[in-house]
Amino acid sequence: MLLSVRDLSIRFGPVEPVSGLSFDLDRGQIIGLVGESGSGKSLTAMAVAGLLPLVGGRIAEGRILFDGTDLARLPEAGLRAYRGRRIGVVTQNPMTALDPAQRIGEQVEVVARLHRGLSRQEAHQATIELLTALRIPEAGAICDAYPHQLSGGMKQRIVIAMALAGEPDLLIADEPTTALDVTVQAQIIHLLGQLVRERGLGLMLITHDMGVVAQVCDQVAVLYAGRLAETRDAPGLFAHPRHPYTAALIDCIPREGMAPGSLTGIPGAVPSAASYSTGCRFHDRCPRMLDRCRTEVPPLVARPEGGSLACHNPMGPT
Amino acid sequence: MLSYLIRRLLLLVPVFLAVSAVIFLILHLIPGDPVDNLLRVGSSPAQRAEIEARYGLDRPLVVQYGIWLGDVLRGDLGTSIVTRRPVSQLIGLALPESLKLGGFALLLSSVGGILLGVIAARMRDRWPDRLIMGGVLLGSTLPSFWIGLLLILLFSVQLGWFPVSGARGWDSLVLPVITIGIGGIALVARVTRVAMIDTAGRDFVLLLHAKGLPPERILWRHVLRHAMIPVVTILALRIGWVLGGAVTVEYVFARPGLGSTLIKALNQHDYPVVQACLLMLAIAVLLGTLLGDILQAAMDPRIRESIA
Amino acid sequence: MSLARTLSPLIRAVRSPMGAAAGLWVLLIVALAILAPVVAPYAYDAQSLPDSFQPPSAAHWLGTDEFGRDLLTRLIYGARTSLSVSVTSIALSVFAGMVLGAAAGYVGGAFDRAVTIVVDLSWSFPEILIALILVAIIGPGVTGTMVAIGVAYLAQFTRLTRAQILALRSETYIEAARSLGAGGGFILFRHLLPNALAPVLVAGMLATGDAIILEATLGFFGLGAQPPLPSWGSMMSSGSALLFKAPWIIILPGLAVAITVVAINLFGDALIRALDIKTRLREA
Numbered sequence: 001m002l003l004s005v006r007d008l009s010i011r012f013g014p015v016e017p018v019s020g021l022s023f024d025l026d027r028g029q030i031i032g033l034v035g036e037s038g039s040g041k042s043l044t045a046m047a048v049a050g051l052l053p054l055v056g057g058r059i060a061e062g063r064i065l066f067d068g069t070d071l072a073r074l075p076e077a078g079l080r081a082y083r084g085r086r087i088g089v090v091t092q093n094p095m096t097a098l099d100p101a102q103r104i105g106e107q108v109e110v111v112a113r114l115h116r117g118l119s120r121q122e123a124h125q126a127t128i129e130l131l132t133a134l135r136i137p138e139a140g141a142i143c144d145a146y147p148h149q150l151s152g153g154m155k156q157r158i159v160i161a162m163a164l165a166g167e168p169d170l171l172i173a174d175e176p177t178t179a180l181d182v183t184v185q186a187q188i189i190h191l192l193g194q195l196v197r198e199r200g201l202g203l204m205l206i207t208h209d210m211g212v213v214a215q216v217c218d219q220v221a222v223l224y225a226g227r228l229a230e231t232r233d234a235p236g237l238f239a240h241p242r243h244p245y246t247a248a249l250i251d252c253i254p255r256e257g258m259a260p261g262s263l264t265g266i267p268g269a270v271p272s273a274a275s276y277s278t279g280c281r282f283h284d285r286c287p288r289m290l291d292r293c294r295t296e297v298p299p300l301v302a303r304p305e306g307g308s309l310a311c312h313n314p315m316g317p318t
Numbered sequence: 319m320l321s322y323l324i325r326r327l328l329l330l331v332p333v334f335l336a337v338s339a340v341i342f343l344i345l346h347l348i349p350g351d352p353v354d355n356l357l358r359v360g361s362s363p364a365q366r367a368e369i370e371a372r373y374g375l376d377r378p379l380v381v382q383y384g385i386w387l388g389d390v391l392r393g394d395l396g397t398s399i400v401t402r403r404p405v406s407q408l409i410g411l412a413l414p415e416s417l418k419l420g421g422f423a424l425l426l427s428s429v430g431g432i433l434l435g436v437i438a439a440r441m442r443d444r445w446p447d448r449l450i451m452g453g454v455l456l457g458s459t460l461p462s463f464w465i466g467l468l469l470i471l472l473f474s475v476q477l478g479w480f481p482v483s484g485a486r487g488w489d490s491l492v493l494p495v496i497t498i499g500i501g502g503i504a505l506v507a508r509v510t511r512v513a514m515i516d517t518a519g520r521d522f523v524l525l526l527h528a529k530g531l532p533p534e535r536i537l538w539r540h541v542l543r544h545a546m547i548p549v550v551t552i553l554a555l556r557i558g559w560v561l562g563g564a565v566t567v568e569y570v571f572a573r574p575g576l577g578s579t580l581i582k583a584l585n586q587h588d589y590p591v592v593q594a595c596l597l598m599l600a601i602a603v604l605l606g607t608l609l610g611d612i613l614q615a616a617m618d619p620r621i622r623e624s625i626a
Numbered sequence: 627m628s629l630a631r632t633l634s635p636l637i638r639a640v641r642s643p644m645g646a647a648a649g650l651w652v653l654l655i656v657a658l659a660i661l662a663p664v665v666a667p668y669a670y671d672a673q674s675l676p677d678s679f680q681p682p683s684a685a686h687w688l689g690t691d692e693f694g695r696d697l698l699t700r701l702i703y704g705a706r707t708s709l710s711v712s713v714t715s716i717a718l719s720v721f722a723g724m725v726l727g728a729a730a731g732y733v734g735g736a737f738d739r740a741v742t743i744v745v746d747l748s749w750s751f752p753e754i755l756i757a758l759i760l761v762a763i764i765g766p767g768v769t770g771t772m773v774a775i776g777v778a779y780l781a782q783f784t785r786l787t788r789a790q791i792l793a794l795r796s797e798t799y800i801e802a803a804r805s806l807g808a809g810g811g812f813i814l815f816r817h818l819l820p821n822a823l824a825p826v827l828v829a830g831m832l833a834t835g836d837a838i839i840l841e842a843t844l845g846f847f848g849l850g851a852q853p854p855l856p857s858w859g860s861m862m863s864s865g866s867a868l869l870f871k872a873p874w875i876i877i878l879p880g881l882a883v884a885i886t887v888v889a890i891n892l893f894g895d896a897l898i899r900a901l902d903i904k905t906r907l908r909e910a
Contacts, residue, residue, distance in 0.1 A: 051524060051528055080530055084529040089529075110531065146620070162375055370880065450700075459839070459887040460884050460887075461843060461884070463882055467876055467878070565755065584761075584762045585848075590764065600751070
């Protein structure tokens with residue numbers, strides 16, 4: 001197993017936006033972490049990437065086993081050996097992800113020089129090859145450009161190139177397409193999927209879009225308000241969602257033949273981490289709520305068909 | 319870049335005209351007849367007529383301004399009423415002294431302020447930050463002439479390390495530079511700290527960490543570089559301020575310079591000298607803003623492009 | 627604005643020990659300034675040459691100056707002069723700046739551009755220079771100093787008010803008032819100005835600290851309050867000639883300026899935090 005997260009809890013001062021999260025990821029596999037904003041999926045990504053202290057959070061409990069090493073226990077200096085080198089990160093907004101005052105080439109090359117010990121020239125060569133592999137035309141000219149001269153989709157490819165330049169084993173992509181045009185979104189998702197298969201990477205894909213998950217993910221972990229609602233292999237999950245929240249998310253995907261504007265959103269909003277209610281955190285938005293959902297936290301239970309589920313009143317059996 | 323420079327310089331022309339017009343008008347705003355204000359008490363009618371003819375004082379204001387501006391542009395700043403010497407000569411003596419003092423003060427303010435600002439930002443909310451910000455508050459609120467006097471009291475009188483006043487040797491520069499520098503360091507440190515904290519919270523910095531770059535390298539090569547954009551702007555804008563701050567400090571330390579010349583001329587009602595000093599300070603301010611714009615463009619490729 | 631709404635930021639501001647101490651000091655100085663004739667032990671111009679240059683004693687708590695005048699008395703009266711000059715001049719400046727800034731921000735167009743150019747230009751000049759020019763034109767003394775300081779800070783308040791008005795103009799409730807048929811004057815005085823008030827007043831308070839320094843500097847140049855009326859600046863001016871003989875004459879008023887200005891700044895900062903207007907102050 002490449003990555004194995006066990007009972008992860010994240011704290012920001014007195015609030016605990018993420019509690020008891022567990023999931024696994026193998027090489028050559030894509031796991032989708034799905035949920036609305038505020039579900040804690042981005043914080044989970046930050047925790048795995050070792051960036052949590054930079055935004056003021058800390059890992060309160062649990063383990064993040066990466067290739068057998070528990071990243072949750074590594075000090076900052078130890079984490080640096082993983083960041084960029086073995087774990088690459090792609091962030092949400094390519095518009096703000098690049099240093100606006102540095103040429104594209106340097107921003108990618110530095111990773112190769114730092115982590116792979118390449119010379120300036122070798123790194124430049126490797127960068128050109130990498131950009132070409134990511135289907136960036138005229139890689140040489142792009143290297144000399146500044147970020148503001150590129151389109152959003154092109155910038156996101158550069159961010160992906162930066163993440164890949166250290167030849168990492170794990171790629172974490174946090175909403176890599178939210179800020180992009182729909183056509184470009186599809187290209188980037190396709191590209192990420194291809195990279196995983198070709199290079200045998202593990203990819204942790206953070207998204208709120210079940211449509212994206214359906215396109216490329218092998219495994220899915222559905223998060224709600226900092227807790228796991230349901231995990232399963234993607235085909236099984238889409239065929240037979242059992243948590244009402246999962247079903248609601250799937251219903252949000254626009255489908256062919258659907259009347260325009262009939263998209264069913266989920267009424268209500270994710271509670272903020274400072275005001276989590278008792279019981280199941282989804283209960284006040286749930287169409288299948290029982291009395292006990294208000295008071296008892298549903299435990300996360302392994303299911304015979306694989307994956308796990310935390311619900312007192314799950315949907316139809318499989 | 320060159321065409322930008324030229325355009326930026328051309329832009330200064332109307333601004334310079336406006337400022338110089340205000341300075342020209344001072345002579346007409348003060349109580350009394352402008353001719354009297356340009357003459358020593360007890361001058362002969364012939365001298366009076368000469369002055370009137372020289373400045374065209376019987377003609378419309380616009381024409382007078384034209385004559386005055388023409389003279390100024392040819393380097394003729396008029397004649398001092400008190401010393402009867404050409405004002406350009408006085409300025410020629412005062413300007414280098416002020417530039418020397420202002421230059422070193424600016425250097426001290428930038429280096430010291432940036433260093434303290436970076437330390438404060440890195441140690442945010444810990445004791446070094448609190449200490450520095452406390453010092454910044456003091457440095458920006460203590461009157462500079464008072465600091466100067468205390469420094470004289472301590473280092474010149476008690477310890478005898480530096481001369482009390484004057485501008486003979488390099489050692490006479492130390493205390494005045496520190497006096498101006500304390501206010502300057504406080505200002506620069508405050509701006510640097512805020513800019514560093516703002517920049518450090520930006521997306522691309524997080525991604526630099528994610529790339530595994532050493533924190534020191536991120537700090538000095540990336541964060542500091544972006545944080546410097548507002549700092550440089552403030553510094554450039556404050557060139558005039560440093561020279562103006564020199565007014566007090568030159569007076570306290572009895573140094574020659576634009577500031578002390580200005581104060582003396584004000585007290586003696588020597589208006590041609592007052593106008594010339596103000597003009598020099600105004601030009602310094604304008605060049606400062608120009609320098610700020612250019613440095614900004616040099617540091618930020620987006621600005622560079624938008625003006626190319 | 628109800629009384630409770632006006633007072634609550636003040637109460638929150640003094641809740642921190644720093645804010646409380648600063649507020650207390652400001653209060654003390656203001657009280658001393660107002661009550662100077664009552665609390666001062668001597669008359670400020672009571673000379674007594676045999677008592678000159680006395681160190682602190684039971685009769686003269688802070689000693690005497692070169693004319694044997696009681697320094698504590700002169701410090702208290704100095705506070706009266708320095709505070710009244712700086713508060714008056716900043717009040718004038720705030721008022722004029724709000725009128726100009728509101729007019730520029732509300733009317734817009736060529737008038738706004740003209741105001742902006744003049745304000746930007748004068749803003750890049752150090753206040754001390756602007757004040758010196760004005761004192762030169764008007765003549766030294768308390769009135770000259772007041773006008774000079776007032777004009778020197780005019781640009782700051784015009785700028786700030788204009789920025790506030792521009793920011794507020796586009797907000798929904800203003801649009802709503804407009805769509806309900808409210809007139810320009812009504813909107814300006816009923817909605818825009820009251821909302822722009824808090825940041826401008828806090829900036830005015832902070833500027834009062836700067837004005838105290840400016841007054842002291844002008845006084846130090848001999849251009850402020852004329853003898854025998856003491857101000858902190860003029861006390862230092864006469865003291866500077868005696869720097870080597872009786873340094874305390876200059877150190878005491880300097881300390882008074884320094885502590886008061888620091889206190890005003892700390893209290894102002896606490897108020898900014900309590901009112902939560904930091905970003906609005908920075909915009910301008």
